[in-house]
Amino acid sequence: MRGSPLLGGALLVLVVVAARHSDHTSTTPAALPAPAGAATHHSDTPAPAVTASVTGTEYARDSNNPTTGTHYxxxxxxxxxxxxxxxxxATEYRLRTGQPCPAGPHLPTVRQQHPEIYDALTAPLPFNGGDADGPCxxxxxxTKEIADQERAAWQRCMANPPRR
Known part of the structure; x- marks a missing residue:
């Protein structure tokens, strides 16, 4: 069943708010000590959250309406x-790599949804060269023909590298 992300987020907020405002204390009588090695439950202490950071952003255009889409x-x-x-x-435009990930329902990545297509589109090309950290x-x-052109352009650049 598919639901609205807004509705799912609203339900999550309601559950968190309800849990934070509920007053459930231990009913263990003071005369009975806790068993040795038993963990003490503190209702005020939130469970440790799994921290996540932003690795990038994406905009997926709606195939039925080219003027709309979804920001991720x-x-x-x-x-x-x-x-x-x-x-x-607005949130997508402000996000930077390494920032804490925004709250919301966790959706699968494109790679998880379509692994074969993703791997085919991101596979390294057969011809390559240069230095990603170099001036050029x-x-x-x-193809070999395009590789020859790219290599020649790179060699011209290396003969007179740009100043950084």
Whole structure:
């Protein structure tokens, strides 16, 4: 069943607010000591949150209406898991890599939804060279003819590198 991200976020907020305002204290009588090694439950202490940081943003255009789309924050949690969160345009434009990920329902990444297509589109090209950290950068090409052109352009650049 698919629901609105706004509705899902609102429900999450209601659950969190209700949980924070509920007053549930231990009913263990004071005369009975806790068993040795038992963890003490503190209702005021929130469970440790899995921290996640922004790894990028994405805008997916609506295929039925080319003037609309969905903005996403792409996130990676401390445990290495990746997910996306729907955000508004203003939030997407403000997000920078490494910032805390915005709150919201965790959606699968494009790679998780379509791994074969993602891997095919992001596979390295067969011809490449240069130095990504060098003054003229790195290059890559799908065919030998384009690779020859890229290599020649890179060599011209290296003969007279730009100043940084």
């Amino acid at each position: 924050a792409e996130c990676r949690a401390a445990d290495g898991s990746e997910y996306r969160v729907v955000v508004d345009a 950068g790195a290059w890559s090409a799908a």
